Amino acid sequence: MLPFSPISTRWAKLTPKLTQARQSCLVHVPQPFSRQRRLLLVGIGAAVVTACSDHSQTLSLDPQSTATKPIQHAYGETQVPINPIRVVVLGFFTLEAMMALSVEPIAAPGMIFNNFLHLPSPDRELVDIGNPREPSLEQIAALQPDLILSTKGFTDSDTYALLSQAAPTVVFDIEGYTDWQLLTRQCGEVLGKAAEIEQIEANYAAKLQAFRAQLPGGADQIKVSVVSFYPGRISAFGKETFTGTVLAAAGLSRPPQQADTEIVQVSLERLSDIDGDVLFVLRPQSQTKEAGDVRAALDNIKDHPLWAKLEVVQAQRVYEVDAHWVGAGYIAANLILDDLLKYGVGSQ
Secondary structure (H helix, E strand, C coil), X not given: CCCCCCCCCCHHHHHHHHXXXXXXXXXXXXXXXXXXXXXXXXXXXXXXXXXXXXHHHHHCCCHHHHCEEEEEECCEEEEEECCCCCEEECCHHHXXXXXXXXXXXXXXXXXXXXXXXXXXXXXXXXXXXXXXXXXXXXXXXHHCCCEEEEECCCCCHHHHHHHHHHCCEEEECCCCCCCHHHHHHXXXXXXXXXXHHHHXXXXXXXXXXXXXXXXXXXXXXXXXXXXXXXXXXXXXXXXXXXXXXXXXXCCCECCHHHCCCCEEEECHHHHHHHCCCEEEEECCCCCCHHHHHHHHHHHHHHHCHHHHCCHHHHCCCEXXXXXXXXXXXXXXXXXXXXXXXXXXXXXX
16 A cells, blocks of 8 residues: 655646555555554544643633534544534545535645645645644644544544544545545535535536537447556556546446446556547646656657557547546536536547
8 A cells, every 4th residue: 555645736746646545545444553553642632632622611602613413424423513614624535525515624634735736725724734544633633623524535443533532523434436426415414515515416417417418429439538647657547436437427438448447557568458539648737857757658658659559649639637637526527527528528
């Protein structure tokens, strides 16, 4: 499993590191803590209790702030504030769900909010709480949040127990790539945004319907391939990914090798596996060395004789796209639909 590490705020490190990290974290349940880490967290827990004690005294001055509602989640039931204001969030899908609902957290892992460039800029600077799988519990406690939101793919029961000492914590029972719509709805329910989630879902459904309506007959046979290139590695995004769910909902097909999988590694000798009617390539968006390496990998592929043999290349239907293609919610999904319209997918 690849560890999380601080990365730049640009696309270059998002594609080779963030995408891989998402694969590991969303597919695998977090591993049990070591004895040393358990002992460390016991000490942290004591600090959390102290911080929360002060926070409780502050909240008691406002009678409305004590109103709660029960929320069932992966690790039991939590009494959640009716109108939480200071929300800390862990995880890719959870952050985008909140932003789609126009709720800004006070803190989140920096490697997420610094790299999901398609998200709206927050009105205030978000606090970076570190690794989403092992966040800074001391820092979270010091922020005195009203609510902490995460998913089971990022937060195990040990961490949940400690987070719960800092604030009411909800861990959604979601671990994979494809449940982003369910997660957004659950976030809306927790945050008291029932009307907003209904509108978001209705807008997305209408946009999908409008897109499908302009497709010609037999458009469900149009094969859309989505690929990223790194030094020494080619990754194709299959049907069982966020991107795959959007393309399926749009009524589009996938190449056989991307039809029933998550992210598949493609060898140069099997470059034809990424062929299709349309090919979307994730591009680097900075001037860093890592971005240069990614760009060099893409340029090297384009200079390879096998690239020129791809039917999609010969048809000039290859398009470079931005970070929202590996996004995690309704904001990114709508941007993908915009790209499909922009590049005339379905009109060929």
